[in-house]
Amino acid sequence: MTDADALRRRTQELLAAHPPATTDRADFLAARFDAGLAWVHYPVGLGGLDAPRSLQAVVDAELAAAGAPDNDPRRIGIGLGMAAPTILAYGTEEQKRRFLRPLWLGEEVWCQLFSEPGAGSDLAALSTRAVREGEDGDWVVNGQKVWTSSAHVARWAILIARTDPDVPKHRGITYFLCDMTDPGVEVRPLRQITGEAEFNEVFLTDVRIPDAHRLGAVGDGWKVAQTTLNNERVAIGGARIPREGGMIATAARTWRDRPELRTHDLHQRLLDLWVDAEVARLTGERLRQQLALGQPGPEGSGMKLAFARLNQEISGLEVELLGEEGLLYGDWTMRRPELVDFTGRDAGYRYLRSKGNSIEGGTSEVLLNIVAERVLGLPAEPRTDKDVAWKDLAR
Numbered sequence: 206m207t208d209a210d211a212l213r214r215r216t217q218e219l220l221a222a223h224p225p226a227t228t229d230r231a232d233f234l235a236a237r238f239d240a241g242l243a244w245v246h247y248p249v250g251l252g253g254l255d256a257p258r259s260l261q262a263v264v265d266a267e268l269a270a271a272g273a274p275d276n277d278p279r280r281i282g283i284g285l286g287m288a289a290p291t292i293l294a295y296g297t298e299e300q301k302r303r304f305l306r307p308l309w310l311g312e313e314v315w316c317q318l319f320s321e322p323g324a325g326s327d328l329a330a331l332s333t334r335a336v337r338e339g340e341d342g343d344w345v346v347n348g349q350k351v352w353t354s355s356a357h358v359a360r361w362a363i364l365i366a367r368t369d370p371d372v373p374k375h376r377g378i379t380y381f382l383c384d385m386t387d388p389g390v391e392v393r394p395l396r397q398i399t400g401e402a403e404f405n406e407v408f409l410t411d412v413r414i415p416d417a418h419r420l421g422a423v424g425d426g427w428k429v430a431q432t433t434l435n436n437e438r439v440a441i442g443g444a445r446i447p448r449e450g451g452m453i454a455t456a457a458r459t460w461r462d463r464p465e466l467r468t469h470d471l472h473q474r475l476l477d478l479w480v481d482a483e484v485a486r487l488t489g490e491r492l493r494q495q496l497a498l499g500q501p502g503p504e505g506s507g508m509k510l511a512f513a514r515l516n517q518e519i520s521g522l523e524v525e526l527l528g529e530e531g532l533l534y535g536d537w538t539m540r541r542p543e544l545v546d547f548t549g550r551d552a553g554y555r556y557l558r559s560k561g562n563s564i565e566g567g568t569s570e571v572l573l574n575i576v577a578e579r580v581l582g583l584p585a586e587p588r589t590d591k592d593v594a595w596k597d598l599a600r
Contacts, residue, residue: 207256209263215254216242216267225273234276234310237268243276243309247293251305259494276311279544283355284308284315286440288363291433295380295421304361304382314543316359317437318350318383318407319430323600325352326568328365329374329427330598333409335366335381337416344368344381344419346389346412352565356392356405357541359385363433364414365426370596377595378426382418389413398557400537403545434567438505439492441512441566446486452519452555453482455548459526466526475526478519485511506572507580513562513569516547520555527552 223236237243238252242264247253268275278285285308292304307313324331333348346366356362362383369377383390389412394402421429449457460467460475485508492504524531534553547555563569577583590598 207260209260212242212245212254212256212260212263213267215240216264220267220271220273225271230274231310233274237273238306238309242268244289247305251293251301252309276309281308281311281314282440282544283317283359284313284361287317287433287437288315288361290436291363291380291420291429292382294432295429299417300382300420308361313360314355314358316353316356316362316385316407317433318353318356318362318364318409319433320352321349322351325564326571328430329378330595330600331365331367331378332600333364333366334370335368335379335414337368341416343413343415344379346381346383346409346414348409350407350409351395351404353392353405353407354403354565355543356385356407357394357402358543361385362407363420365430367595368423368426371594372424373592374590374595374598375427376424378430379423380420380426380429381414382420383409383412383414384418387412387414394539394541396539398560399554401540401542403542435505437566438509438572441509445489445493448483448486449479450486451482452516452547452559453479455552455555456519456523456526459523459552463526466528471522471526474522478515478522481511482515482519485515504580506567506575509566510569510572510576513559516555516559516562520552520559523552524556531556 219237219240219242223233225233228236241249241252241254243252245254245256245261245264246258248255276285289305289308292300292308296304304313308315318333319328319331321331321333331348333346333350335344335346337344344366346364348366350364353362362385364381364383365378366381367377368379371377385392389410391408391410393406393408395404395406396402397404456475457479460472488511489508492508495504531552533551534557535551536554545558547558550558567575574586578585
């Protein structure tokens with residue numbers, strides 16, 4: 206089904222059979238998934254119709270006009286933006302049918318067990334170990350992960366662990382799907398500069414993962430993880446927003462509502478950032494058009510870089526614009542939220558929380574290297590550890 210009119214008819218049939226005003230939200234979402242209108246570019250039977258990705262906008266517009274509920278994508282963003290495309294690319298048919306439907310419906314929240322205290326920017330240096338009990342047995346996992354968003358509400362996690370310490374670090378990693386309710390999984394809050402703890406530490410002690418929950422071949426975890434990371438950076442930096450949307454909207458609104466705060470210098474800086482934000486938004490639109498033709502590439506790293514820089518500079522400008530008011534911080538309550546709400550909080554929160562944007566989802570320093578090497582084609586930096594067995598690396 207590759208025709209926009211056909212998709213509109215199918216959407217209207219869904220709405221007629223399940224009127225949003227009288228249908229339970231969960232029942233409507235389930236019917237939408239089963240009709241192939243969840244993510245139209247996915248295969249038939251997995252919430253899609255094998256249609257071009259660009260036609261998802263046709264479905265979304267029809268549903269929005271009818272007041273249909275969505276699946277609360279901000280709450281399940283890690284599942285939608287990272288776990289799902291990786292499972293689709295590398296999962297078995299059984300894994301796809303088991304995990305994709307409850308993931309999209311929001312029945313099962315996902316988190317990402319990648320970064321570690323000693324392996325953040327250099328993720329391939331990770332030391333969490335997965336050892337198999339016999340040739341056909343379970344994997345037993347021990348280690349620590351950190352900066353894990355939503356771990357406190359997640360049922361499942363995408364996890365990478367070292368399965369072979371005798372080969373170079375990139376080649377000895379395997380990718381797993383980890384049940385966060387299993388014995389040995391301990392989640393601890395990691396309080397941030399904002400006062401909240403949306404991040405967590407996760408300790409894994411003799412956690413047993415069946416081989417049926419391995420994604421991809423043993424030792425191919427780094428290759429599988431690249432699919433996750435590329436999709437993560439697109440999800441963070443390439444989200445669709447309206448003109449003058451996102452962080453620039455709050456700064457522009459403050460400028461319009463508080464004329465007594467204006468200065469010529471602040472005006473010039475606001476204009477510069479407004480233009481930068483609009484360029485980033487339009488670049489994101491182009492990136493999404495490229496995505497419609499295939500898998501995300503390194504361009505997503507550039508978008509994520511721009512996202513982090515703009516958020517930090519815009520939030521800093523807003524604090525300056527507010528003067529003494531910008532020094533106030535509304536609420537230091539220790540909470541464990543399910544999502545980040547940049548625009549619904551005060552300027553102080555935005556300023557502090559945006560500091561993490563250049564760390565999470567790949568540090569800006571690492572992303573600069575990716576853009577330099579994979580987009581611009583510049584020579585790679587010298588690497589002395591590339592061909593050294595992980596067990597022989599200095600730590």
